[in-house]
Amino acid sequence: xxxxxxxxxxxxxxxxxxxxxxxxxxxxxxxxxxxxxxxxxxxxxxxxxxxxxxxxxxxxxxxxxxxxxxxxxxxxxxxxxxxxxxxxxxxxxxxxxxxxxxxxxxxxxxxxxxxxxxxxxxxxxxxxxxxxxxxxxxxxxxxxxxxxxxxxxxxxxxxxxxxxxxxxxxxxxxxxxxxxxxxxxxxxxxxxxxxxxxxxxxxxxxxxxxxxxxxxxxxxxxxxxxxxxxxxxxxxxxxxxxx
Amino acid sequence: xxxxxxxxxxxxxxxxxxxxxxxxxxxxxxxxxxxxxxxxxxxxxxxxxxxxxxxxxxxxxxxxxxxxxxxxxxxxxxxxxxxxxxxxxxxxxxxxxxxxxxxxxxxxxxxxxxxxxxxxxxxxxxxxxxxxxxxxxxxxxxxxxxxxxxxxxxxxxxxxxxxxxxxxxxxxxxxxxxxxxxxxxxxxxxxxxxxxxxxxxxxxxxxxxxxxxxxxxxxxxxxxxxxxxxxxxxxxxxxxxxx
DNA sequence: AAACTTATAGTACTTTTTACTTTAAGAAAA
DNA sequence: TTTTCTTAAAGTAAAAAGTACTATAAGTTT
Numbered sequence: 288x289x290x291x292x293x294x295x296x297x298x299x300x301x302x303x304x305x306x307x308x309x310x311x312x313x314x315x316x317x318x319x320x321x322x323x324x325x326x327x328x329x330x331x332x333x334x335x336x337x338x339x340x341x342x343x344x345x346x347x348x349x350x351x352x353x354x355x356x357x358x359x360x361x362x363x364x365x366x367x368x369x370x371x372x373x374x375x376x377x378x379x380x381x382x383x384x385x386x387x388x389x390x391x392x393x394x395x396x397x398x399x400x401x402x403x404x405x406x407x408x409x410x411x412x413x414x415x416x417x418x419x420x421x422x423x424x425x426x427x428x429x430x431x432x433x434x435x436x437x438x439x440x441x442x443x444x445x446x447x448x449x450x451x452x453x454x455x456x457x458x459x460x461x462x463x464x465x466x467x468x469x470x471x472x473x474x475x476x477x478x479x480x481x482x483x484x485x486x487x488x489x490x491x492x493x494x495x496x497x498x499x500x501x502x503x504x505x506x507x508x509x510x511x512x513x514x515x516x517x518x519x520x521x522x523x524x525x526x527x528x529x530x
Numbered sequence: 531x532x533x534x535x536x537x538x539x540x541x542x543x544x545x546x547x548x549x550x551x552x553x554x555x556x557x558x559x560x561x562x563x564x565x566x567x568x569x570x571x572x573x574x575x576x577x578x579x580x581x582x583x584x585x586x587x588x589x590x591x592x593x594x595x596x597x598x599x600x601x602x603x604x605x606x607x608x609x610x611x612x613x614x615x616x617x618x619x620x621x622x623x624x625x626x627x628x629x630x631x632x633x634x635x636x637x638x639x640x641x642x643x644x645x646x647x648x649x650x651x652x653x654x655x656x657x658x659x660x661x662x663x664x665x666x667x668x669x670x671x672x673x674x675x676x677x678x679x680x681x682x683x684x685x686x687x688x689x690x691x692x693x694x695x696x697x698x699x700x701x702x703x704x705x706x707x708x709x710x711x712x713x714x715x716x717x718x719x720x721x722x723x724x725x726x727x728x729x730x731x732x733x734x735x736x737x738x739x740x741x742x743x744x745x746x747x748x749x750x751x752x753x754x755x756x757x758x759x760x761x762x763x764x765x766x767x768x769x770x771x772x773x
Numbered sequence: 774a775a776a777c778t779t780a781t782a783g784t785a786c787t788t789t790t791t792a793c794t795t796t797a798a799g800a801a802a803a
Numbered sequence: 804t805t806t807t808c809t810t811a812a813a814g815t816a817a818a819a820a821g822t823a824c825t826a827t828a829a830g831t832t833t
Contacts, residue, residue: 308592309633311556313625349551352634356625380623380638382556382599390552391595393636395623445692464811482791484812499799505809506799707780725822727781742830748778749830 312392315359316347318439321403322456332414339429360397374455375399378442398439400455454513462508492518555635558602559590561682564646565699575657582672603640617698618642621685641682643698697756705751735761
């Protein structure tokens, strides 16, 4: 396999037609995170075909020959959820030699954050079943998808400390306690309520609305929304989301 | 191209032989960082063959069909520098449709940190020239390599705040002022000397040696080394490298 | 031996964090 | 209508951490 001749594949030396090197498959897989009543969930599909027929897996697909990676991720997300402009982020490439039983397929891992109350994902031809799973209670997964999810969680937990991604999991209008719940789920850490409020408000990136929550059996909390414009103005003055 | 039929490539539906999907090239490119007297540098090669013959580029190669991504990065680094066990990290996959003039080639970007005083990289058949460049003063680069370097720098700057990667750029034994220099170069920020010392020492991850620097025209500073064992013990108690 | 340079220790002040207590506001039950 | 309950929201005091310095020590060079 050329291991004894380390230069064999160097672009500058080989004399083979370039097409001889185009022997890899390429796919994109998306770890879709949602938040519901205190816990973090991922959206899984049950595969309708071999390999790993009937196994649970994260949604993904082969990349089109004329499609950029981000477009591919976007296509998969829209196709599965019906939602456009979902927040997503590439986080790692997985390319073990034996990760795919049928050939050498590299997959680019993306994670995505959705407001899970917005829609109900539906099964389709290529996914006989679609379901939310709590991240603490995942089934056995196809391919190396468990590894992919674990890496996605680690990446998300780092990201959440430096960028305001937590808001992507909440509806437009939210209470401070809901926001606290999201951060507690993301970081699996409890916060003191008055201090959380103080800290978040001091960042000046959420604005209070003239509305309160309804249908609650106690004093209703004020609703807020995330002020992206204000965030963009402030982010150079070293805003961080360390809580 | 199947754009009107979004399911065309879904693994579960197509009836084509799987080999028909294996039409991508795969490479690994390494952004090698070094530190020298106050500034951060990257190691570039001058290409000896088309495409982009004579252009400066970051070192990289096609991945072997039977080689994992990390092994590929390691091979490239060892081949170029002669050093083993260099620190490296995968940071992003680049897969624009037109990023490679000869075909659809996805590249996995790695960055690496080396103690640059340890060796002198040498030119070879596939690289007619090898040279360190200050990151503030880079030449025009082949392919999308400028974009790759920029992304690598952003990633490294984030990494350095949560993990003790700064030590990878220094020799085994170093003074506190040298360490401060590395962090100042990495974060492009100046620190107060007494406070930097206080902060680093309070982390308990460097140990003082019974040695001082030599050949300096003033009071010699004490030498320290990084205590990886101690770091591993402490890192669960939320150590961060915010300076 | 004096002058100079840099290491290292120390200190006083400010800001932030942490762990609480108190008060307010609405809903539901009596 | 009044009482009780629950949670929102504001306030406070002590501790910790960060900041901006000053002072002293330990070597080299002249």
